[in-house]
Amino acid sequence: MIEARVELPLARFRLHVALRLGTGVTTLMGPSGSGKTSLLEVLAGLRRGARGRITLDDTVWLDSDAGVRMAPNARRVGYVPQDAGLFPHLTVRGNVLFGVRPDDVAAETAIDTLEIRPLLGRYPVSLSGGERQRVALARALATRPRLLLLDEPLASLDAALRGRVLPYLMRIRDEWRVPCLYVTHNVGEALAIAERLVLLREGVVESEGTPAELLSAPGVVREAQDGIENLLTGRVVAHDGGGGVTTVELTAGILVSIPLATERAVGSPLTLAVRAEDVLVSVEPLRGLSARNVYPARVTALEQTGADVTLRCAVGEPPAGSWLVRLTPAAVGALGIKPGSVVWLAVKSHSIRVV
Numbered sequence: 001m002i003e004a005r006v007e008l009p010l011a012r013f014r015l016h017v018a019l020r021l022g023t024g025v026t027t028l029m030g031p032s033g034s035g036k037t038s039l040l041e042v043l044a045g046l047r048r049g050a051r052g053r054i055t056l057d058d059t060v061w062l063d064s065d066a067g068v069r070m071a072p073n074a075r076r077v078g079y080v081p082q083d084a085g086l087f088p089h090l091t092v093r094g095n096v097l098f099g100v101r102p103d104d105v106a107a108e109t110a111i112d113t114l115e116i117r118p119l120l121g122r123y124p125v126s127l128s129g130g131e132r133q134r135v136a137l138a139r140a141l142a143t144r145p146r147l148l149l150l151d152e153p154l155a156s157l158d159a160a161l162r163g164r165v166l167p168y169l170m171r172i173r174d175e176w177r178v179p180c181l182y183v184t185h186n187v188g189e190a191l192a193i194a195e196r197l198v199l200l201r202e203g204v205v206e207s208e209g210t211p212a213e214l215l216s217a218p219g220v221v222r223e224a225q226d227g228i229e230n231l232l233t234g235r236v237v238a239h240d241g242g243g244g245v246t247t248v249e250l251t252a253g254i255l256v257s258i259p260l261a262t263e264r265a266v267g268s269p270l271t272l273a274v275r276a277e278d279v280l281v282s283v284e285p286l287r288g289l290s291a292r293n294v295y296p297a298r299v300t301a302l303e304q305t306g307a308d309v310t311l312r313c314a315v316g317e318p319p320a321g322s323w324l325v326r327l328t329p330a331a332v333g334a335l336g337i338k339p340g341s342v343v344w345l346a347v348k349s350h351s352i353r354v355v
Contacts, residue, residue, distance in 0.1 A: 002147055002179050006042050006052035006062070010035060015042070015203040021147070021179040027190040027211065028183045029220065030200035036183045039200070040149045043181065044079050045072035056146055075147070078140030078178075082152045084132040086124040086139075093120040096139045110141035113175060114168055130161040134168060141176060148172075148180040154189065162186075163355035166231070167271050169193055187211070187220060188229035188273075191324070212322075215303040215310055228276040228310065230323050231355070232256070236264045245292065245349055248272060252321035257292040258352045271355045276310060276326035278351040282344045283335050291346040297323065299341045302332065311337065313345060 001022060008015040015035045019026075028036050042050040051064040061070045086095050096116075100107050111117050114134040124132060133153050140148060153169075154162045170193050173180065184190060190197050190211040197214050199206040207217050214220050215228075234250035245257045248270065256272065264270055286294050297313040300322070304310075309332050311325040323345065327337075337343065 002043075002054070002056050004043060004052070004054040006039075006050050006054060008038060008042055008047055008050045010038060010203060013203045015039060017200070017203070017205055019181075019198065019205075021181060022195075023177045023179055024195035025173050025180045025182055025193050026196040026198060027194035028181055028198050028200060029185065029190065030206070034200045035203040036200055037151055040079070040151055040181065040183065043147065044077045044149060045070060045075050076143060076145055078143055078145030078148045080133070080136045080140050080148075080150045080153050082155050084124075084136040084153075086132060086135060088124050090123075091120065092116060092122055092124075092127070092135050095124070095135055096120075096142050098139065100142050104142065106144045107138075107142035110138040113141065113171060114138040128161070129157045130165050133157065133165055137168065137172065141172065141178075145178055148176075148178050150180065150182045152183050152185070155185065162189075163273060163353065166192060166355055170231075170233075170271065187215075188231070191228065192231040212312065212324075215305055215324075220305075228305070228324055228326060230274045230276060230279075232272045232274065232321070233269065234272065235269050236261070236266050238266065250321065252316065254295065254316055254321060256347075256352065257349045258354065259349055261354060264354070273353050273355045274323075274347055274351060276324045277308075278347060279323065279325040280346040281311070281325055281327060281331070281335065281337070282346065283337070283341065284344070286344050286346055289346055291348045293347040293349065293352075295345050297343050297345050299337055299339055299343060301339055302337070311343075313343065315345065 003020050005018045015038055017039055030036055041047045054062040060068050061075050097107055114137055116134050116138055119131060154165055173193055194211050197211045198208045199217060232250050234248045236246060237249045238247040239262050244260045246261045248256045248258055250256060295315050297315045299311050300314050301312040302309055308326050309329055313323045313325055315321045315323050
C-alpha cells in the first residue's frame, strides 16, 4: 500500500494531494495543466521542492518534516512517459535491460508479457508507436517496480494502435499486481483497466471513486464526448466460415458473434470492444433483426454524460455482466427508460472489434 500526502508549489497553483494506492490500477484524470504529471514526478522523487509524506508499507520515501527524502533510484519506480523515452542508440534488448542484470528473470518475464521477443535486435527508430510503448512498458517492469507510473502511454497512438496496446496493460494489471497510477484522458481506458478513478483539478482532488460511479462527474463528462467503450473479455469457441462469423464466449457466459477471425485459434483468449453508442435498445423483445447479438438486460442506472445519457445495464438472465449504452435524452424519454426498466440490447457483429 502506497500512501501519499504531498504539496508542491506550481506556477498557477499549489499541488495539494492525499492519495492511497493498492495493488490495482488507479486512473488519474483531469484537464490539461491540472498537475497530473507533476504528481507523478513527486511520487517518482523527481521534484526536490515537494513536501509531505510518502510511504510504501513500512518504507518511508518522503518525510519532509523528518528530513527524509529517498533518492529516485532507491524507490524502484517504473515510469513510462507519453513519448516512451527509449534510448535511440540501444537495441530493444538494450533498452529493456538498461540498469538491470542481463539474466534477470523479471526482464525476461517482462519481454514475454509484452510479447516483444521478436523485436529484441531492432532499434527504436524502426518500431511502430505501439511497439515503442510496449518496449517502454517492458523496460519499466524489468526493474521490478514497487510502483508503476504511466503518463498517458497511449495518447500519441491512433485508435487502432491503442486497441492493440490496451490488452497488454490489462495483462500487466492482472499478472504483475503492482500499484499503478495511470494518467489518461480516455474514459474507455479508465473503464477497462482501473479499479479507482481520481479527478484532479488545479492541484487538488475534485472527486474519486470507481470509473463507473464517476461517469456523470463534470471532470469526466468532457472526456466522454470522444466515446465510451465496453471492453469484454472472453475466448473463441467456434468459427463459421460459411456464415462469416466467429463465436466468442464472454467470461460472463454470454455468446457473441463477431466478424470471422480465423487467425484467432479456438480456445484462445481475446478482448472485444463495443462502443456504447453502437448498442441499440428496445423495450420490447426483438424479432426479425439483422443484428446477431441480442440480449435481455435490466437498466440499473442512468447517468447524464454531456448532451447524452449513459445507461448502465445488467446483461443476461440472471445478470452475467454490465454494459454501458449511450442514448440521446429524446430516445430515453420516448422509450420511457428508467432504473429498473427491462430492455433488449442489440449489437451488429461489425460493430464489435477485437483489441
